[in-house]
Amino acid sequence: MSANQPMSTNWTLDHASQLRVKVLTLIFLGISAALIGGVIAFLGELAYALLYCSLVFALIIFANYRNGIWLLTLLLPFASTQLVPRELFGVIGLNPFNILFVLTLLSLLAASAFRREDIQFVSLPTTFWIYVGVMTLGAYVGVGSVKRAIVLPNSVPLTETAYLLDVAKPLIMLAVAWLAAVLSQNGNGRSVIWALAAAYVTFFFVIAGYLVINGTSLQGLAAGDRDFLNWTGMHANDVGELANVGLAILLFTALATSAPWSRAILLACAGAAATMAALTFSRAAFVGIGIILGYCVWKQRSMGRFLLALSAIVTVALLLPDAFVERASTGLATRDEQAITAGRLDEIWRPLLSTFWEAPIIGHGLYSTPWATPNLRGAMLPVGQAHSAYLDVALDLGILGIVVVAAFFWSVWAMFRELSKHHIDPQWRGVFEGCIVCLLFLVVQGFTNDRFTPTPPQAALWLCYGLALGQAQSTRSIKRPQP
Incomplete structure (x- = not known):
């Protein structure tokens, strides 16, 4: 029995981790749905195109945070130009670059928190x-x-x-x-x-x-x-x-x-x-x-x-x-x-x-x-x-x-x-x-x-x-x- 005890404990921990991930995922989806509904109600039909593009990029970025960093690098030289919108729907700070940055940061933190891969963070001098x-x-x-x-x-x-x-x-x-x-x-x-x-x-x-x-x-x-x-x-x-x-x-x-x-x-x-x-x-x-x-x-x-x-x-x-x-x-x-x-x-x-x-x-x-x-x-x-x-x-x-x-x-x-x-x-x-x-x-x-x-x-x-x-x-x- 003692030899089987560690296996039982590990299974319990894995099961608890999976349950926690599922709960957090459901909470994230619920909050996202509420936010999307609120944005549509506030901005009207013009928000659909923005939300669709945001959803596509969010899926690409959350599939791998590296995709988000690559896109940020591609966009960074243009971020302070008129070639990238400074604001969307009159909301100061809401622009494609900031949205991309937030999605990438969330993807990185999610990949680390859910242990999808072993990520080594860099300490700043x-x-x-x-x-x-x-x-x-x-x-x-x-x-x-x-x-x-x-x-x-x-x-x-x-x-x-x-x-x-x-x-x-x-x-x-x-x-x-x-x-x-x-x-x-x-x-x-x-x-x-x-x-x-x-x-x-x-x-x-x-x-x-x-x-x-x-x-x-x-x-x-x-x-x-x-x-x-x-x-x-x-x-x-x-x-x-x-x-x-x-x-x-x-x-x-x-x-x-x-x-x-x-x-x-x-x-x-x-x-x-x-x-x-x-x-x-x-x-x-x-x-x-x-x-x-x-x-x-x-x-x-x-x-x-x-x-x-x-x-x-x-x-x-x-x-x-x-x-x-x-x-x-x-x-x-x-x-x-x-x-x-x-x-x-x-x-x-x-x-x-x-x-x-x-x-x-x-x-x-x-x-x-x-x-x-x-x-x-x-x-x-x-x-x-x-x-x-x-x-x-x-x-x-x-x-x-x-x-x-x-x-x-x-x-x-x-x-x-x-x-x-x-x-x-x-x-x-x-x-x-x-x-x-x-x-x-x-x-x-x-x-x-x-x-x-x-x-x-x-x-x-x-x-x-x-x-x-x-x-x-x-x-x-x-x-x-x-x-």
């Missing part, structure tokens, strides 16, 4: 939590000043709700990066790279198709307004940065890939990203392309490959239309500071610099430029950001933020460097080497654009940060030194 904590402190400081913010041209007055939603977007991006880390930790991170490749090719065709349909000439783009890509919901500089992040990651991943067809496809996707960056006619994007390709040439280990890469770059540069050269050299011949900096020097940077000492320790709050003193007095160009990542972090987060942000990005660089040198898989080494290049041109581009807190153009880099966390915590990813 202390530097990450301090970094997020400083951003949260900045949001707390900033929300009290929102009512004083100026109304930017062609925009509506900033409200506390809108401000907090803007703060929440980077946090959702970080949450998606954590999902990518879980996927990477459990051995399926490569799908994220391919989803990114598909997203960049799609974005390239959207922009190229728009320019072709509207008959836009290259000369017109070079001499025209910098807002010609605002129909996407992003400025040309932001689109150029987003494209360069993809170029760096896909290019170095392709160069480290041994399979010929996979390498050719990734190189083609990297070429699409490079072309998209060039079509923005953003000088910051041109600088980014130069840094990426220059690093690629410099890293060639053999003289033959070095000369081949250098020759290819020089050939492409010589074949470029004159419009690209004219745009890249704006202001250089006459040494016009205003033309080179696009008016940032006298109309934005110098007026804002004096405000640092108004709150030197913790800053004026996240995204504080709209309520900066020169902006309120009309003593500067009315803008929503300082157009310098270094100035933004100093004014928004103060000395505390400068120290924390510098320490965090140093830890990120150290992790990328470690994985790019010691990962057992050459392709993963290429991915993280591309991330190092991303950090390099972000440091350079930060002088004139972007932020050192998460922004939509950095989406692919933050996803790769999640992949790096998963790979760094995997026991099989790092080459161990032999005794």
Whole structure:
């Protein structure tokens, strides 16, 4: 009898687990039915199409949470553009990306809770939590000043709700990066790279198709307004940065890939990203392309490959239309500071610099430029950001933020460097080497654009940060030194 006792106990536990799963499933179905009925009653017949699509995607995602992470990766570069609805049926926060994120998170938690598979979760480093904590402190400081913010041209007055939603977007991006880390930790991170490749090719065709349909000439783009890509919901500089992040990651991943067809496809996707960056006619994007390709040439280990890469770059540069050269050299011949900096020097940077000492320790709050003193007095160009990542972090987060942000990005660089040198898989080494290049041109581009807190153009880099966390915590990813 004693020998049979463990079998009886195990059977009882299994039966109890199955009963608990059935009960929870019935509760979930009941709540879902009630919610669907309420939504239909509230929104009317127009809700049927949305509910049908949501149900289809929910079934795909709940069948395997990995499907949801792949779809999130595909959609993330578009999440802050006009190409994805910002809200549905007038409900703020109800949009396809947020719905997809919630479904994926629920699928992951359900797969773990019901023991459908052994999922290893990723622990986030202390530097990450301090970094997020400083951003949260900045949001707390900033929300009290929102009512004083100026109304930017062609925009509506900033409200506390809108401000907090803007703060929440980077946090959702970080949450998606954590999902990518879980996927990477459990051995399926490569799908994220391919989803990114598909997203960049799609974005390239959207922009190229728009320019072709509207008959836009290259000369017109070079001499025209910098807002010609605002129909996407992003400025040309932001689109150029987003494209360069993809170029760096896909290019170095392709160069480290041994399979010929996979390498050719990734190189083609990297070429699409490079072309998209060039079509923005953003000088910051041109600088980014130069840094990426220059690093690629410099890293060639053999003289033959070095000369081949250098020759290819020089050939492409010589074949470029004159419009690209004219745009890249704006202001250089006459040494016009205003033309080179696009008016940032006298109309934005110098007026804002004096405000640092108004709150030197913790800053004026996240995204504080709209309520900066020169902006309120009309003593500067009315803008929503300082157009310098270094100035933004100093004014928004103060000395505390400068120290924390510098320490965090140093830890990120150290992790990328470690994985790019010691990962057992050459392709993963290429991915993280591309991330190092991303950090390099972000440091350079930060002088004139972007932020050192998460922004939509950095989406692919933050996803790769999640992949790096998963790979760094995997026991099989790092080459161990032999005794």
